[in-house]
Amino acid sequence: MQTWHMREETFRAALACLTDAIHAEPISAWFGAGHRASADGQAFYLGGAGEAGGAVNAHYGRDPVVKIYTTITxxxxxxxxxxxxxxxGEAIHALDGILGHDSNANLTALHTDGGGVSDIVFAVMHLLGLDFEPRIPRLSxxxxxxxxxxxxYGKLAPLFGRKLNRDIIAGHWPEIAQVIGAMRDRTVTPSLxxxxxxxxxQQNSLAAALREIGRIERTLFTLRWFEEPELRRIVTAELNKGEARNSLARAIAFHRLGRFRDRGLENQQIRAAALNLTSAAIILFNCRYLGRAVDEFRRRGTPVxxxxxxxxxxxxxxxxxxxxxxxxxxNLKLDADGFMPLLANPLP
Structure with a gap:
């Protein structure tokens, strides 16, 4: 069964189905417009140092860890x-989720914390027609x-770095267009x-050109960040959703004491995909029954x-x-619509 069905492509297809189902739930529209995504890394301890990707990150203690970098809407x-x-580093993986998913979600903006920030990501997102709105650490x-x-810029001069190199951008524009086209067409993953x-x-000139474009976009975003309190509120709220989702994933991943004991990267990817699929199923279940609970309140005349x-x-x-x-x-009792009955006690 594992060989036939538990493959990366089948998990990806199943996750897309659940993502679309969550977005189709009426109550999910209250959580967001469905156009934004956020990405965040979550560390999981390994069974030992021999597992693929295992490395000691002082931020998480002495035991080797891997990180699951997850994107949610x-x-x-x-x-x-x-x-x-x-x-x-998380920045090179920040684009994989928003560009590599198979769902029908129409995403226009991506939020990350400091780990996902880089000038090249700013450049690529802009050239793809998407908004990159991260929480930049040490902004000052x-x-x-x-x-x-x-x-x-007069009194603002101390805030500025050197003048941008217009020539390197123009000189590499055809190559930049090819790179962006390959990402858009999913010919190659952005992280690769x-x-x-x-x-x-040595510094690659194409990377330097992208970095110059990214510095333009980061500068414009920084000015927006200072001027728009609503932008700061939105970014913080979306990143908090990712952190809350990590708590659910941690609760689900209790098997093997919550450690990744798979030695191969392929098996680790399968385990991560299964964890994400399970969390998506729980989220869909909760959306479905939250919606039914709200409908029941309204049916009883309780103001919502x-x-x-x-x-x-x-x-x-x-x-x-x-x-x-x-x-x-x-012999599970279901109502006429095929759902389990709502609990009566929490309702007046």
Missing amino acids: DRYAPLHQTVIAGTA DRRLYAFEPAGS ILKKLSAYR DPTMLARLSPLGWDHINLTGDYVWAE
Whole structure:
């Protein structure tokens, strides 16, 4: 069964089905418009140092870890996941989820924390017609950039770095167009391209050109960040959704003491895909029954404040038996629509 069905492509197809189903739930529209995504890495301890990708990251202690880098939508629907080394940078993987998913989600913006930030990601997202809106760490330490000399900005001159190189952008524009086209057409994964660009011992001129474009976009985003409190609120809210989803994933991954004991990267990827698929199934279940509970409140004439619906979350698991025996009773009572009856006690 594992050889036939538990493959990366089958997990990806199944996850896309669940993602679309979550987005189709009426209550999920209260969580977000369905156009934003956020990506975040979550560390999992390994069974030993011999497992693929295992590395000691001082941030997580002395034991070797791998990270699962997961992308979700603003409706909490998981889109994509990949296993990366515990010490690997997250920025080169930030684009894989928003560009590599198989769902019908129409995404226009991506949010990451500091680990997913790089000038090249800013450049690629802009050239793809997408918004990159991360939470940039140590923002006060980062320079702004422009095509004019810093002295042109008067009292703001100390905030600016060197003048941008217009010529290197123009000189590499055909190559940049090819790279962006390959990513858009999914001919190659973004992380593979970005990894190759960063692997050169000497600075690659194509990477330098992309970095110049990214500095333009990062400068414009930084100005928006200072001017728009609503932008800061949105970014923080979306990243909090990813952190909350990580808590659900941690609760699900209790098997083998929550450690990844698979020695091969392929098996680790399968385990990560299974974890993401399970969390998506729980999120869909919760969305379905949250919607039915709200409908029941309204049927009984109980006022429901629409603004409070956006504060609900489909990430709870207290009502789900994650451990012990899994029993599917044949005599389970279902209503006319095929659903389990709602609990009567919580309702007035």
